[in-house]
Amino acid sequence: MNEINEGRKASTTSPLTVVTSGHEPVMGLADHSPALFSTYRDLQKLRYDYPLLLIKESTEGKYICSLSNVIDDILQRIAPRGVEGERLRKHGLALEEEIRALVSQGTKGSLIQLWEKAETALLSKAKIAERKALDESFSEARAAVRYGGEVIDCHNETPKKILSHIWAGVQEAKTRKTVNEIEAFALKLSDILKSDSMKSEQAQGADVLKRSVGTVFEKSFDFEAFSDVITSAHTDGVMPEKRRRRIRSVLTVLKSQKFVGTRESTVRPGARGGPFEFSFNGCARALVAFQERLPDMAELVKAMAIAELEIENKYNEADHDPYFKQPDEAFLEPEDLEMFPSYLVCINKGLDRPKELAAVISALTSGLPFKILVQNQDILEDQAIESGQLTFGAAGSQLAMMAMGLKSAFVLQSVVSGLYPLQQSILAGMTVSGPSLYCVYAGQSTKGSKNTACVLPYLQAAAAAESRAFPAFIYNPTAGNDLASRISLAGNPQPTDEWPTHGLNYADPELQSLSEKIAFTFADFVVSDARYAKHFTIVSHSDWQDGMVPLNVFLELDIQALSGKVPYIWVTDKNDLLRRAIVDDELIGATRRCLETWKNLQETGGINNSHACGLLAREKEIWEREKAEELSALKSQPVSETPSASQAVETEAVSASEVEQPEAVDTSVAMTTEGPYIETPRCTTCNECTDLNNRMFAYDDNEQAYITDPDAGTYRQLVTAAESCQVAIIHPGKPRNADEQGLDELVARAEPFN
Known part of the structure; x- marks a missing residue:
C-alpha cells in the first residue's frame, strides 16, 4: 500500500505470496483482511515513518x-x-x-x-x-x-502529540521576541526613573550626600550648603509627576502581564500566578478565554507603545493621551495579535455537540489565531443505515471540506500515518496569522476485539487514505491568489487515479505463481471491520464463477453490462489463504459515493477537472476538424509536376540546413546538466519508486529501476523517491522546473542524495 511505501519503508524486497484457498473451510469475516495487508502483517520488521x-x-x-x-x-x-x-x-x-x-x-x-x-x-x-x-x-x-x-x-494520542509539539516550538520562537521586547522596555524605563530619582530633592539631601561621601571626609564638608547648591542647579531637570506616574503604570503592566513567561518566571502556564494557558480541549472554552483576556491584551499593547514613545522622549500628552484612551476593542489591530501566542485546541470527542461545533465554526470565521485539531478515532463508528443507504465519512472530514469553502482558514486533512511527510504543511498552518484546522484520522485499533481482525492504527489509517475514505488535502489561503496555488492533494496515494492499484503475487491451488494488479477501494477498507460483516459474503476458490468481477471494474460498467455480474474484493485469512468477498448493494452504493466525493476533491485540486477536460475535448475537436479540412483541400489540388534535378538538389540543401538548426529552448524550464539518475545495477526491485510514479520510473529487462522520463513527474516526487529508496541509489539532481513550489525545501532534502 502506498502509505506504507512512502518515506523510509519496507526493508523486505519481495512481496509476500498468498495462496488461493482451494477447498478449505471458509471462516467468518473476523478472520479476514484486505489481501494487500498481507505484506504488512508485522510492522516491526518493516522500515516506515514510525x-x-x-x-x-x-x-x-x-x-x-x-x-x-x-x-x-x-x-x-x-x-x-x-x-x-x-x-x-x-x-x-x-x-x-x-x-x-x-x-x-x-x-x-x-x-x-x-x-x-x-x-x-x-x-x-x-x-x-x-x-x-x-x-x-x-x-x-x-x-x-x-x-x-x-x-x-503511532496510536490514538499521536496526532495531539505531534501538533502540540510543533505548536509549542513555533510559540517558543514567537514569544521569545515578545519577551525580549518587554524586558528591554522595562529595563530602559527603570533606568529613566532611576535617573530622575537621582535629580530629586530627596536624592540630593544633606543626609544622602553625607552617606555617599563616607566618614573620612565627614568634617571637611558642609553638606547642607552643598545640598542647596546642587538642588538649585537641577530644579529644571526634574521629571513632571504626571510623566513619572505614567511610566510607573507602564512598568507595572509590563511586569505583571501573563501572556508570555519571562526569564524570571518559574510558575508553569495555567497555574495560579503563572502565565496564561493557551492549550485547550474545547473550542468553546478557548473562545471564552480569548474574550476574557482582550482587555489585558489591549493594556499590554498600549503599555508597549507608550514605553517606546517614552524611551525616545516623543510622548506628547496633547496628542497621545486621547489616542491611548480608546476602548480596548477599538485599539487592537490584527497585526497586534502577532505578538501573542496562538490558541491550540485539541478536540478528540464532542464535535457532535451543537455548541462545540458552533464554536469551531465561529473560530474558523473569526480570523483569530486558533489552531484546531479535530481528531477522528473511528470514521466507521457512526455508520448507519439511513434512507436505505450505508453512510460513510465522519464529521471531521465534512468539517474540513466546509472549512475549505470559507476561503479564509488554513485547512489540512490527513490520516495519522501521513503526518510525517506533511510536517512542513503542518508548520505552515501554525505560522499563518489566522485560524487553522487540522482534521486527522488516528486509526481505530481493533486489537483485542473478538469480532474484528487485529489491525494496528498505522495500517488502519493508511488504509483509510488508500481507499479514499479519508483523503488528504491542504488548503492554504496565503499560498497565492488562485485555487491552483492554494490547494494541494499531497499525501494521497496515486492522486491522479480513481483508486490506487498495486501488484498482488499469489499461488493457485496447484502452487503455480500468479500476479495481478488490484485496486484498493472503500470496501477494502470496510472489510477489516467486523461490524459490517453482513455486507460481505466470503467465497472460497472452489465457488468462484466467471460472472465475478473486481468491485472497481463493476463500478465502471454501464447498466446494460451489469447483468450477471457479481462484484468482489480480494481478502486473505490469518493463514494467508486468498479468497473473494462478494459486496452487497448497500456497500456498493457507499463505495460509489465515496468515489464521487474523491472525484469532486480531485477536480477542486485541479486533477481531471471536468471544465478543463471539456475545453480540451472541444479544442481537440476543432483541431481535428481544421486538420481534416486542410487534408481535404490538399487532396482537391492538382498533382504538381515532378521537380527538375536542380530543384531537387536545391530542396535537399534547404532541408538539410533546416535539420541542422538547433531547436528552440523553452526558457520557462530551468535547464540543468545535473539531471536525475538511478544506480540501476544496485536496484533491489522494491517497487517504491514505480508505485510512486510509474511514468517517471520503470523497470528494465532485469527488473531493475531506471528513470524513463524525468519530466513525467515533479521534483518533489524525485526527492520523495530518493528518501524512500532502501539502498539510496536514486539521485534527484537539480530541479528542472524553476516554477515548482517549495524548491528551497526540496533542494535541501535532495542534497544528501546527490
Missing part, C-alpha cells in the same frame, strides 16, 4: 523525524561506502529494529533512553565473540546522534 522522534530544541525548523531517518542520517555520516561500512550499517539497522520493537511494546522514553535499552538487549543476545565489535559500532553511532527528544509510536 516511531517518530519529537525533536527537542530544534534549531533547523525541523520538529519531528522518523527513527529510520535518524539512523540513516547517522550511517551516512559514519559508515564508509562499500564493504568497509557494512558492519556499521548492519549493527545500526539492528539497533533501529530493536528500538522499534521496544516502542511497539509500549516502552516510553527519550531517544537516548531507548537507545541504551536497545543496546543492552542486543549485547545480551549477542555471542561473546561478537560483543566487542557490536559495542564499538553502538558507541560510534551514539556519538553521531544529532537530535534528542521523546520517541512516540
Whole structure:
C-alpha cells in the first residue's frame, strides 16, 4: 500500500505470496483482511515513518523525524561506502529494529533512553565473540546522534502529540521576541526613573550626600550648603509627576502581564500566578478565554507603545493621551495579535455537540489565531443505515471540506500515518496569522476485539487514505491568489487515479505463481471491520464463477453490462489463504459515493477537472476538424509536376540546413546538466519508486529501476523517491522546473542524495 511505501519503508524486497484457498473451510469475516495487508502483517520488521522522534530544541525548523531517518542520517555520516561500512550499517539497522520493537511494546522514553535499552538487549543476545565489535559500532553511532527528544509510536494520542509539539516550538520562537521586547522596555524605563530619582530633592539631601561621601571626609564638608547648591542647579531637570506616574503604570503592566513567561518566571502556564494557558480541549472554552483576556491584551499593547514613545522622549500628552484612551476593542489591530501566542485546541470527542461545533465554526470565521485539531478515532463508528443507504465519512472530514469553502482558514486533512511527510504543511498552518484546522484520522485499533481482525492504527489509517475514505488535502489561503496555488492533494496515494492499484503475487491451488494488479477501494477498507460483516459474503476458490468481477471494474460498467455480474474484493485469512468477498448493494452504493466525493476533491485540486477536460475535448475537436479540412483541400489540388534535378538538389540543401538548426529552448524550464539518475545495477526491485510514479520510473529487462522520463513527474516526487529508496541509489539532481513550489525545501532534502 502506498502509505506504507512512502518515506523510509519496507526493508523486505519481495512481496509476500498468498495462496488461493482451494477447498478449505471458509471462516467468518473476523478472520479476514484486505489481501494487500498481507505484506504488512508485522510492522516491526518493516522500515516506515514510525516511531517518530519529537525533536527537542530544534534549531533547523525541523520538529519531528522518523527513527529510520535518524539512523540513516547517522550511517551516512559514519559508515564508509562499500564493504568497509557494512558492519556499521548492519549493527545500526539492528539497533533501529530493536528500538522499534521496544516502542511497539509500549516502552516510553527519550531517544537516548531507548537507545541504551536497545543496546543492552542486543549485547545480551549477542555471542561473546561478537560483543566487542557490536559495542564499538553502538558507541560510534551514539556519538553521531544529532537530535534528542521523546520517541512516540503511532496510536490514538499521536496526532495531539505531534501538533502540540510543533505548536509549542513555533510559540517558543514567537514569544521569545515578545519577551525580549518587554524586558528591554522595562529595563530602559527603570533606568529613566532611576535617573530622575537621582535629580530629586530627596536624592540630593544633606543626609544622602553625607552617606555617599563616607566618614573620612565627614568634617571637611558642609553638606547642607552643598545640598542647596546642587538642588538649585537641577530644579529644571526634574521629571513632571504626571510623566513619572505614567511610566510607573507602564512598568507595572509590563511586569505583571501573563501572556508570555519571562526569564524570571518559574510558575508553569495555567497555574495560579503563572502565565496564561493557551492549550485547550474545547473550542468553546478557548473562545471564552480569548474574550476574557482582550482587555489585558489591549493594556499590554498600549503599555508597549507608550514605553517606546517614552524611551525616545516623543510622548506628547496633547496628542497621545486621547489616542491611548480608546476602548480596548477599538485599539487592537490584527497585526497586534502577532505578538501573542496562538490558541491550540485539541478536540478528540464532542464535535457532535451543537455548541462545540458552533464554536469551531465561529473560530474558523473569526480570523483569530486558533489552531484546531479535530481528531477522528473511528470514521466507521457512526455508520448507519439511513434512507436505505450505508453512510460513510465522519464529521471531521465534512468539517474540513466546509472549512475549505470559507476561503479564509488554513485547512489540512490527513490520516495519522501521513503526518510525517506533511510536517512542513503542518508548520505552515501554525505560522499563518489566522485560524487553522487540522482534521486527522488516528486509526481505530481493533486489537483485542473478538469480532474484528487485529489491525494496528498505522495500517488502519493508511488504509483509510488508500481507499479514499479519508483523503488528504491542504488548503492554504496565503499560498497565492488562485485555487491552483492554494490547494494541494499531497499525501494521497496515486492522486491522479480513481483508486490506487498495486501488484498482488499469489499461488493457485496447484502452487503455480500468479500476479495481478488490484485496486484498493472503500470496501477494502470496510472489510477489516467486523461490524459490517453482513455486507460481505466470503467465497472460497472452489465457488468462484466467471460472472465475478473486481468491485472497481463493476463500478465502471454501464447498466446494460451489469447483468450477471457479481462484484468482489480480494481478502486473505490469518493463514494467508486468498479468497473473494462478494459486496452487497448497500456497500456498493457507499463505495460509489465515496468515489464521487474523491472525484469532486480531485477536480477542486485541479486533477481531471471536468471544465478543463471539456475545453480540451472541444479544442481537440476543432483541431481535428481544421486538420481534416486542410487534408481535404490538399487532396482537391492538382498533382504538381515532378521537380527538375536542380530543384531537387536545391530542396535537399534547404532541408538539410533546416535539420541542422538547433531547436528552440523553452526558457520557462530551468535547464540543468545535473539531471536525475538511478544506480540501476544496485536496484533491489522494491517497487517504491514505480508505485510512486510509474511514468517517471520503470523497470528494465532485469527488473531493475531506471528513470524513463524525468519530466513525467515533479521534483518533489524525485526527492520523495530518493528518501524512500532502501539502498539510496536514486539521485534527484537539480530541479528542472524553476516554477515548482517549495524548491528551497526540496533542494535541501535532495542534497544528501546527490
